[in-house]
Amino acid sequence: MRKLYLLSCLFIFSISIISAQSYRIEVKLKDFPGDTVTIGHRFNASYVPKDTAVLDSKGVGVFEGEEPLPQGMYLLFLPNKSFFDLLLSDDQEFYVENDTVDFMEHIVIKGSEENSLFYDYQRYLKKQSARAKEIQTRVKAAEPEEEKTKIQEELTALNDDVMTHIEDLIGSNEGTFFSKFLLALQEVKVPDPPKDEEGNVIDPAFQYKYYKVHYFDNFDISDVRLLRTPFYEQKVMTYIEKVVYQAPDTLIREVDMLIGKSRTDPQLFRYMLITLFNHFAKSQIMGMDAVYIHIAEHYYIPDAHWSDPEFISKLEERVEKSKPTLIGQTAEDFQMVNVSADHIMAAADNEELKKNPYVGNFFNLFDIKSTFTILYFWEADCGHCKTGTPNLYEAYKRLKDKDVQVVAMHMLGGEEGKVKWIDFVNEHGLYDWINCWNPYDFSYKNVYDVATTPSLYLLDKDKKIIAKKIDAEQVEKIIDSLLAKQQD
Known part of the structure; x- marks a missing residue:
């Protein structure tokens, strides 16, 4: 009897594991009875469809599968080409109801705390943005200057309140994708540069150095979930193109850092490698071929197993031919x-x-x-x-x-x-x-x-x-x- 009980427990446990590894998202979209809707994740500026659902006469349909969907930011794409966002993390069993009148205000979510928080946050921002716009209108119309300054202080206080609210949301929901997503949207706060006793700035480049060192403090580039958002590539390429000093040796060090951090996930590594490889392959800036050759030799040729063998062979030839003519090399006598x-x-x-x-x-x-x-x-x-x-x-x-x-x-x-x-x-x-x-x-x-x-x-x-x-x-x-x- 004890053996039978243990087997029953194991069976129930295995069922729960299978359930946890599946997804089931029920949707109700009353404006589209009988239509087909699609769910897919963001990928920078692109949209990658993952599943479709046919709605019944009441506009109800289900997205479901035995394997969980890749976590990230998703779009529920409707027949009229409109869409609304959802966050998908560990819990992929929930209910969503919406209409096309006002996605943000009318959405109903059951069974997904993160999506409820996500839409509460968006509604909060919408409300505060309206308040900020009203204050800005008053600032423009205000006279004299003292009155304008006083109203401007209201705007500053409002901005401070918004930042405090966002920080509270991030802190109180630590460990969730919602918290990680929200944190990734926040720019690093750069302190004022230190000054000497006479009030002179000690290091004019202090703020740039601080910003560069702390650029990714809020943005976890090793988290593949952020790859399925609209802003991952922009964050990385802004760093490479505008933050990092544009010298080959410096860029090579930063490329090594970025590719190293992307190895947490095969898809993330593939994306990072291809993106940086293509960027420097197309560069018209003198000397950047050294970065391209470095990426090809140390990463693409040995690790891009998805690539066509013929392409890899040609790339090896390209590397061999290009290395002797890189800037800094001694020219070959002839x-x-x-x-x-x-x-x-x-x-x-x-x-x-x-x-x-x-x-x-x-x-x-x-x-x-x-x-x-x-x-x-x-x-x-x-x-x-x-x-x-x-x-x-x-x-x-x-x-x-x-x-x-x-x-x-x-x-x-x-x-x-x-x-x-x-x-x-x-x-x-x-x-x-x-x-x-x-x-x-x-x-x-x-x-x-x-x-x-x-x-x-x-x-x-x-x-x-x-x-x-x-x-x-x-x-x-x-x-x-x-x-x-x-x-x-």
């Missing part, structure tokens, strides 16, 4: 053929000389001794090169007395390529810099990742890459800025 200005001018009216590819002297990039070297890859028939190359030459004329050399590497080979090159150089008088090519070996294209032309690298005296993929105006500004710093 051989070129220097064609003198005398030959170029002599070939202007001599077709035999113009077509002859077997002229010039071999030299290596590292043979160039200068404070700065501009390594410029171009083609005479490239549209952007036709304007960019003369512009760079004009910049070079202003820079050459500052110990700057330009290695103008023409990339078209063969007789036809040389003819186009000679004609272009003569047409624009590009005689003073190093005019070179290599019609025998084009491996430098892969070494320097020259997929499009023109392509420019700025190197320091040790041939380390300072800047790349920039135009004449930018390279001149960078050199002038670096020289100015050396003189300080």
Whole structure:
């Protein structure tokens, strides 16, 4: 008998577990008898449908399933394209009744304390917003200034009351998704900067530093439930784009932190990795390819198991090709053929000389001794090169007395390529810099990742890459800025 009793208890216990792992949301929407309604969760600006329910003649329907829905912020989407929000956490068995006249005021919720709190909170905010608007109207109309100040103090007091109420809600409901959701909406309070005895601010950057360090204090980026809200991506990308100093090394540290915190959940990790990977892959800011390569090498290639193997293979090739040309790396030495200005001018009216590819002297990039070297890859028939190359030459004329050399590497080979090159150089008088090519070996294209032309690298005296993929105006500004710093 005792054995039978234990088996019965175990059976009842297993039923309760199964029940706890299911969901059942009964809805009554009297305005839509016989229609189909959908429930789905937020995903930033998107909506991900999870289930549908057909309403009976009284507008009653049920969403139910054996597995719980992913927790987060949900929309109940109606046939007229309107919707209202629900919070889904552990308790996914409750009743909702509403109409289309006023979702917020008329909603009835039974069996979900968190959703009751959620709508009480929204109604409270609506009421206080109306009060704030009325006070603001009085402020605008008030005279004299003393009266305006007095009314303004009412608005300040109201704002303080609202913040106190929100803090009370967060504290009294700690441990619930409602509390976590509400806390995530609150900005960090930044204190005034400390001052010395004379009242001078000790550290002008104090408030920025404080804000950055405490940016995620209220927002738990490791909580996957917040991913299913409208504001997760905005919070993360604001941090990456506007809060963090835009330097590759700094961004790499922050990317490591964000991805590390996302490993609490596979879906969260996948989202964070893809979002950051795509952001830096598309970046047009010089040097950000270092962040992209870091993400690819340390996270995407080893951990993106969902990705297509062919894509991973191509990404590995991309990483291998890009790493040698990252800013801060020493440029790879390679051989070129220097064609003198005398030959170029002599070939202007001599077709035999113009077509002859077997002229010039071999030299290596590292043979160039200068404070700065501009390594410029171009083609005479490239549209952007036709304007960019003369512009760079004009910049070079202003820079050459500052110990700057330009290695103008023409990339078209063969007789036809040389003819186009000679004609272009003569047409624009590009005689003073190093005019070179290599019609025998084009491996430098892969070494320097020259997929499009023109392509420019700025190197320091040790041939380390300072800047790349920039135009004449930018390279001149960078050199002038670096020289100015050396003189300080």
